[in-house]
Amino acid sequence: MTEQQPFTLIASYPGFEVRHYPTYVLVQVETKGEFSSAASRAFRPLVNYISGNNRSAEKFAMTAPVLHAPDKNAKDHVVSFVLPKDVSIKDLPLPVDAQVTTKEVQGHFAAAVRFRGLADYENFKSLGDQLIVDVKSAGLKAVGDPYYARFDPPWKPGFLRRNEAIIALDGYPSKGK
Numbered sequence: 001m002t003e004q005q006p007f008t009l010i011a012s013y014p015g016f017e018v019r020h021y022p023t024y025v026l027v028q029v030e031t032k033g034e035f036s037s038a039a040s041r042a043f044r045p046l047v048n049y050i051s052g053n054n055r056s057a058e059k060f061a062m063t064a065p066v067l068h069a070p071d072k073n074a075k076d077h078v079v080s081f082v083l084p085k086d087v088s089i090k091d092l093p094l095p096v097d098a099q100v101t102t103k104e105v106q107g108h109f110a111a112a113v114r115f116r117g118l119a120d121y122e123n124f125k126s127l128g129d130q131l132i133v134d135v136k137s138a139g140l141k142a143v144g145d146p147y148y149a150r151f152d153p154p155w156k157p158g159f160l161r162r163n164e165a166i167i168a169l170d171g172y173p174s175k176g177k
Contacts, residue, residue: 003063004151005082007110010172015134016113018172023107025089026067028080029099035074035121039066039150042079045099050081056093060084065149065164072145074121109169111135111142112149118158124148127165141170 007019027049029042043066050060060083067080080103083092089104113131117123128146135142144167151162 003061003084005063005065006085010109013111013134013138016111016131018109018111018140018169020109020172021105021107022085024085024105025083025087025092026080026103026105027083027095028067028078028101028103030101031077031079032075033077035068035070035077035124038070038077039068039079042077045097046079046081048097049095049100050083053096054093055096058093060087064151067147067149068119068124069145069147070121070124074125109172110166111140111169112164112166114162114164116159116161117163119148119150119161119163123163124165128167131165131167135167135169140172143168143170 005021005024007021010018010020027046029045031038031041033041050062052059063082063084065082067082069078070076089102092102095101111131113127115123115127131146132142146165146167149164149166152160
């Protein structure tokens, strides 16, 4: 089974849940163009990196989800693979491909909403916008823009695919909701 990015469920709200993600490491590619093809354009360089096309020829297991962060106009995108949880940025081999970069993301709280179906821009945009509204209505503060998580391969039927819209939070009250 594919390793999934770990998180701790902190609280459930109407329409979303609050999670805490421990520190994790990403390999990522920035790409331009349409939302629908951004992940495909970034996929090969990312797969090559985890398949050993890096300075140490080290291989990494594929994990889920694949993260996709479009800009506000959905013309510039950052597509990322989350590396396995035991990978540290200090031990990470440098990429060979100049398109590929690495990044450590510090532990943080986030709001997330799951959905099934096709991961097209309209679905993501609608859910991301609603997530921002729901987070604000709950008295929480979102940080940055929503990003999207795809958990399943493209050949899986759309109605079975798991996707999420996620947005970072500016902390979380320690005494519950």
